[in-house]
Amino acid sequence: MTYSEAIDYLYAQLPVFHRIGAKALKPGLDNIVKLCEYLGNPQEKFRTIHVGGTNGKGSSSHLLAAVLQSAGYKTGLYTSPHLKSFTERIRIDGFPMPDAEVADFVETHKAFIEDLKPSFFEVTVGMAFDYFARQNVDLAVIEVGLGGRLDSTNIITPLVSLITNIGWDHSDILGDTLQKIAIEKAGIIKPGVPVVVSERDPETQAVFADRAKACQSPLVFASDVYAVTDFGVREKGRLLSVTDQKGFIAGLTVGLLGTYQLKNTAGVLATLDVLQNEFELSQPAVQNGFAKVVELTGLKGRWQILQQNPTVICDTAHNEPGILNVLESLETVSYRQLHLVVGFVRDKDLSKVIRLFPKGARYYFCQPHIPRALDAEVLAEAFRAEGYAGDVFPDVNQALEAAKSRAQPADCILVTGSTYVVAELNQLDA
Structure with a gap:
C-alpha cells in the first residue's frame, strides 16, 4: 500500500469531521481504548503534555514542543487538523511522520480498523501514539481535537494539562453556555495532575477550580503568575516583556506575530514551570524555542x-x-x-x-x-x-x-x- 492509497482509504472508509462535521464524531472513548489496547497501549510508553482550549491550543502546543526541542529532548507533537499534508499532524522534533510509516500503519492494521469502525480522528490518534512509542520520544505534546472530556486524546495521563481559554465554538456539540463548554474542556484534568489555565475568566474560573479540587490537582491561572507586555514586531518576531510574581523581568521574542500570542505566552511559561520538576529547561532553551518556533515545528497559518x-x-x-x-x-x-x-x-x-x-x-x-x-x-x-x-x-x-x-x-x-x-x-x- 502506498501513502496515497493509505490516505485515500482513510478518507473513504472513515467518517471525517472536517468533511462532514458532527456526524463524524463517535460518542465516548470506547473505540480509542479498544484501538490502543490492540496496539499495546502505546500511550503509556512515553510522557505527555495535554493541551486543550477553544483558541490558542495549537500555537501553545507548538511553543511547548519548540522549547523542549531546544532543550535537547526528543519531542513528539500531535495536532489537528493539518493544512497541507496529513503527516503534519504527527511530528517528532519538527519532522512530519514519514509517508511510508503512515502507509505501513494502515496496511498492517487495516483488518482491525474495518472491524472496529472508528472515526478518522480516532485512527490518527492511535497512529500518533504508536509512532511516538516506537520512536522512543522523551515527551510528546498532545493537542485536544474537540472539547476534552470525550476527545480521543483523553486517555493519556499527562505530566501537566494546559487549558488555554474558553470561548464560543462548537456550541452545538459542547454546550450552549460558556460554563458548559468549560466543563467539557475541564474534562482533561486528571487526578493529581497539575493543570494550568492560561486566562482567568470570571465566567468559567469556578468550573476549573471545582474540577481541580475534585481531582486534587494543583491549579494555576497563568495570567495571575505572568504579566506579558507587547513591544511590537521586530525583525525576528514579536518582542515581549515578561514579569513574574517576584518582579523578575525578562525579554522574550516570539516567532508567532499575532498579538494574541501574549495570552498563550503566559500559559506556556506556567506549563514549563511545572515541567521544570522533571526536565531541565534553561532560559536559553526557552528563548530559542519561542523565537524559532516556526522553523523548529513547521507551524503555519497563525498570523x-x-x-x-x-x-x-x-x-x-x-x-x-x-x-x-x-x-x-x-x-x-x-x-x-x-x-x-x-x-x-x-x-x-x-x-x-x-x-x-x-x-x-x-x-x-x-x-x-x-x-x-x-x-x-x-x-x-x-x-x-x-x-x-x-x-x-x-x-x-x-x-x-x-x-x-x-x-x-x-x-x-x-x-x-x-x-x-x-x-x-x-x-x-x-
Missing part, C-alpha cells in the same frame, strides 16, 4: 505574513474569540486600505462573527473545497444583510488574486474565517 507590498496575512481564526484576536492584531498594522478574503464552514454561527468585521474593508467571499463549506453566495448574502459589500469567488486563491490585483502597495490583505480556507492557499507553501 503568517505571505508577502509585502501589499501586505498579505493569513490566519486560521474561525470562531468569535479567534476573529476578535485577529482583528486586535490587525490594529498593529499600518495600511491604506484593508481587503478581507473570508470563507466559513456551514456549522459556524455567523450571527456572532459578522458584526465583528470592519465595515470599511473590501470583501472577497469564498469557500473551501470540502462538503462542510458554507456556499460563498450564502456567505455574501449574510454579510450584505448586515451592510457589508463584496464580491464572490468559488476559490480562496481566485479571491486572493482579485484582492491583490485591486490592492495598492500600501494596502493590507487578510485571509481568514476558516482553517480550511487558509489550508487551500497556494502561497502557504511559498
Whole structure:
C-alpha cells in the first residue's frame, strides 16, 4: 500500500469531521481504548503534555514542543487538523511522520480498523501514539481535537494539562453556555495532575477550580503568575516583556506575530514551570524555542505574513474569540486600505462573527473545497444583510488574486474565517 492509497482509504472508509462535521464524531472513548489496547497501549510508553482550549491550543502546543526541542529532548507533537499534508499532524522534533510509516500503519492494521469502525480522528490518534512509542520520544505534546472530556486524546495521563481559554465554538456539540463548554474542556484534568489555565475568566474560573479540587490537582491561572507586555514586531518576531510574581523581568521574542500570542505566552511559561520538576529547561532553551518556533515545528497559518507590498496575512481564526484576536492584531498594522478574503464552514454561527468585521474593508467571499463549506453566495448574502459589500469567488486563491490585483502597495490583505480556507492557499507553501 502506498501513502496515497493509505490516505485515500482513510478518507473513504472513515467518517471525517472536517468533511462532514458532527456526524463524524463517535460518542465516548470506547473505540480509542479498544484501538490502543490492540496496539499495546502505546500511550503509556512515553510522557505527555495535554493541551486543550477553544483558541490558542495549537500555537501553545507548538511553543511547548519548540522549547523542549531546544532543550535537547526528543519531542513528539500531535495536532489537528493539518493544512497541507496529513503527516503534519504527527511530528517528532519538527519532522512530519514519514509517508511510508503512515502507509505501513494502515496496511498492517487495516483488518482491525474495518472491524472496529472508528472515526478518522480516532485512527490518527492511535497512529500518533504508536509512532511516538516506537520512536522512543522523551515527551510528546498532545493537542485536544474537540472539547476534552470525550476527545480521543483523553486517555493519556499527562505530566501537566494546559487549558488555554474558553470561548464560543462548537456550541452545538459542547454546550450552549460558556460554563458548559468549560466543563467539557475541564474534562482533561486528571487526578493529581497539575493543570494550568492560561486566562482567568470570571465566567468559567469556578468550573476549573471545582474540577481541580475534585481531582486534587494543583491549579494555576497563568495570567495571575505572568504579566506579558507587547513591544511590537521586530525583525525576528514579536518582542515581549515578561514579569513574574517576584518582579523578575525578562525579554522574550516570539516567532508567532499575532498579538494574541501574549495570552498563550503566559500559559506556556506556567506549563514549563511545572515541567521544570522533571526536565531541565534553561532560559536559553526557552528563548530559542519561542523565537524559532516556526522553523523548529513547521507551524503555519497563525498570523503568517505571505508577502509585502501589499501586505498579505493569513490566519486560521474561525470562531468569535479567534476573529476578535485577529482583528486586535490587525490594529498593529499600518495600511491604506484593508481587503478581507473570508470563507466559513456551514456549522459556524455567523450571527456572532459578522458584526465583528470592519465595515470599511473590501470583501472577497469564498469557500473551501470540502462538503462542510458554507456556499460563498450564502456567505455574501449574510454579510450584505448586515451592510457589508463584496464580491464572490468559488476559490480562496481566485479571491486572493482579485484582492491583490485591486490592492495598492500600501494596502493590507487578510485571509481568514476558516482553517480550511487558509489550508487551500497556494502561497502557504511559498
